[in-house]
Amino acid sequence: FYSNYYNIMVHEIFHLFTFGLSASTDTNPLKLNLGEYNGGYSYTTNNKGVYNVLTSNVVYNANNSAFLTTYSKSNFNEDVSDNMSLIVMLANKRDFLEKGTMIYNKVRYISKVYQDKYSTLATWQRLSWLKFI
Numbered sequence: 001f002y003s004n005y006y007n008i009m010v011h012e013i014f015h016l017f018t019f020g021l022s023a024s025t026d027t028n029p030l031k032l033n034l035g036e037y038n039g040g041y042s043y044t045t046n047n048k049g050v051y052n053v054l055t056s057n058v059v060y061n062a063n064n065s066a067f068l069t070t071y072s073k074s075n076f077n078e079d080v081s082d083n084m085s086l087i088v089m090l091a092n093k094r095d096f097l098e099k100g101t102m103i104y105n106k107v108r109y110i111s112k113v114y115q116d117k118y119s120t121l122a123t124w125q126r127l128s129w130l131k132f133i
Contacts, residue, residue, distance in 0.1 A: 011085035018080050021117050030113045031076050037106035039066040043075050062096040
């Protein structure tokens with residue numbers, strides 16, 4: 001489910017949204033404060049702070065996870081695109097989207113930055129990635 005064609009397409013669309021925010025990753029307004037939503041975890045390819053929706057061996061839980069995959073923890077751009085694309089593809093609400101969890105707070109932050117930049121998103125009646133929030 002998480003690695004199908006549609007998920008990959010949505011993942012790449014989120015890259016376009018993010019790259020459109022700034023000419024440089026270093027000055028990207030999304031990157032400026034995103035680290036505050038990562039629970040103190042740095043961008044590395046280990047499993048610390050990863051909920052890991054791609055396996056049944058979930059080590060972390062919704063309350064102590066800021067990432068949904070190890071790949072999303074590799075860098076800022078993949079943090080946004082991988083996490084958001086997986087959330088868009090959800091058919092049912094998951095525990096990591098309960099109010100107050102790190103991922104919930106991160107999604108709200110990302111959405112606000114996108115809506116501040118892209119007026120069409122700000123006026124859209126219901127953004128698909130906010131359907132469970």
